Amino acid sequence: MNYKQHIASKIATLLTGFEAQEIAALMEYPSDPEKGDLSLPCFRLSKPLRKSPQLIADELKFALQDEEIDYSESVAGYLNIFLKKERFAKTLVSEILTTGDRYGSQEIGQGSTVVIDFSSPNIAKPFHVAHLRSTVIGNALYQIHAFLGYKCVGINHLGDWGTQFGRLIVAYQLWGNEEAVTKGAIDELLHLYVKFHEEAEQDPTLEDQARAWFTKMEQGDESALTLWRWFVEISIAEFQKIYKLLGVQFDAFTGESFYNDKMEPIIEELKSKQLLEEDEGAWLVRLDDYGMAPALMLKKDGSSLYHTRDLTAAMYRAETYDFAKAIYVTDYAQNLHFQQWFKVVELMGYEWADKLEHVAFGRVSIEGASLSTRKGNVIKLEDLLQQAIQKTLEIIEARNPDLVDKKQAAEQVGVGAVIFNDLSSNRIKDIDFSWDSALNFEGETGPYVQYTYARTCSVWSKALATYGPLNLANEHDLEWTHLASTEAIEVLKQLYLFIERVEQAMLKLEPSVIARYLIDLAQAFNRFYHACYILLEEKQIREARLALVSCVQTTLRNGLKLIGLQAPDEI
RNA sequence: GUCUCAGUAGCUCAGCUGGAUAGAGCACACGCCUUCUAAGCGUGCGGUCGGGGGUUCGAAUCCCUCCUGGGACGCCA
Secondary structure, eight states, X not given: OOHHHHHHHHHHHHSTTOOHHHHHHHOBOOSSGGGOXXXXXXXXXXXXXXXXXXXXXXXXXXXXXXXXXXXXXXXXXXXXXXXXXXXXXXXXXXXXXXXXXXXXXXXXXXXXXXXXXXXXXXTTSOOBHHHHHHHHHHHHHHHHHHHTTOEEEEEOOOBOOSHXXXXXXXXXXXXXXXXXXXXXXXXXXXXXXXXXXXXXXXOTHHHHHHHHHHHHHHTTOHHHHHHHHHHHHHHHHHHHHHHHXXXXXOSBOOOGGGGGGGSHHHHHHHHHTTOEEEETTEEEEOOGGGTOOOEEEEOTTSOBOHHHHHHHHHHHHHHHHOOSEEEEEEEGGGHHHHHHHHHHHHHTTOGGGGGEEXXXXXXXEETTEEOBTTTTBOOBHHHHHHHHHHHHHHHHHHHOTTOSOHHHXXXXXXXXXXXXXXXXXXXXXXXXXXXXXXXOOSSSSHHHHHHHHHHHHHHHHHHHHHHOOOXXXXXXXXXXXXXXXXXXXXXXXXXXXXXHHHHHHHHHTOTHHHHHHHHHHHHHHHHHHHHSOSSOSOHHHHHHHHHHHHHHHHHHHHHHHHTTOOOOSOO
């Protein structure tokens, strides 16, 4: 039941010249329960209706009749609407109990495909806290779109090609050996990479050798490619461990190298469309008319660039997936880059240019200092996750020593803390990483939400143990008046908002909407929990409250899943 | 220099497409486990919404301008 729409269309019939949709758009949910459950500010209706807002609200107050509405009030130009709480409770609780793990879902995306390019770490470099953002934001967008009926394609656009592999090969041949790399994996590759840069400062010819090796790779030299494939394998194996821990999956691991043989036709097309021009030996697309610097497509040595590759990948994806939306999750340092090649697609005449979306997020620093793989100023995600899990384990040992599978719970909560920490504020915000806030489990955190979820499970298991099974499917037996406390109603109102929030998160491409919603719902529930004892002897009250607990449980679980967190029954 | 993003409580952040006294969490002080997990709940403290103009019945929100900070700006990705 969509109350905004339902009541808006009722109001629209009472006013001349307004569509239900316009009215619904004006309506809001007042923060103060004194001001009703729904409110219509009448100020904007004033001019077209040639009446004062107060008068409009007064008239609507008397004219508006609906089976869902208890009464209305006209206050200072606002029409404040109070719903019939018992009906509201019954309708909503029934809906949630019936839809279960589909509560909050919609079919908006039915028949459409969304391609999401995210995570995309660089081969041979450790997966660190900055990659985490792209990974968890991308994964959340994937889950949210899928929940709304879209077919999703998650692509890990690995950084698996480029001169850095020439450097790595040189470093490996000079200072590395098979045993050390097999044993040390990415750590050893990173060590070689760092060593290369140190040595290259003394001996610039190393860079020439590196370029030569990369050229060999591009020409298909087997000895070069064999080493390269090995480095890629080692890296992916290590990334997979992290993805498993994070619960993230991809539909394709098509990295940069995948497009090596697909770029030439694109260059030809640019030329034939008169978009490419030569400048100082390089080839570029001029974008002066759009206030942007030109987009370089070919270096003067004829090799391709970032733009060429992304453009080629987009063409490939357009043909392969026929997407309704193609989303790129990267930090905002790449804003201009995406604007540029999006514009190039448009200039090439492809209608899907406006389906490309850059989902930019803020940069990560560590205690004020920027991250640098070369300088070693990184926090490896694996270390962070292990610390979070370890800390969780200690807390569980102290508070719930009888828990059967402590390790699993610690993993779910520790990882949840890290993910939630990254998703809880608007993605555009910069993050200054601190161990304190990443390992904080109190207040607005993932563990708080998970704890609340476990609490709902705990209440239920105790209820079953004490009073035996209860079939909520027969909700006609429930006594809705027992959900009339202010705390219960606040919970119901939050539950109701879930559908809107999921949609909003999708439209804004903003997972933090869900994260914040879960905090709001958990807070409302915890207040209810403290104010209203659930497992009372009185059957009617107990069962009505248990029904509410069940709704909170379902909604928290659904919401946690959307942002990639597990919902442990007991922690 | 040009373009762009951000600036809300001591700190981290919400604030939907302009709406009713600007909301949370952390920190700090105090209170609450002889009933459902205290990773919890309550009370208190704390804001000239970066500054200044403007539009509007109404601006944290829209426009202009300035200040501060991040980022990008041709052969890295």
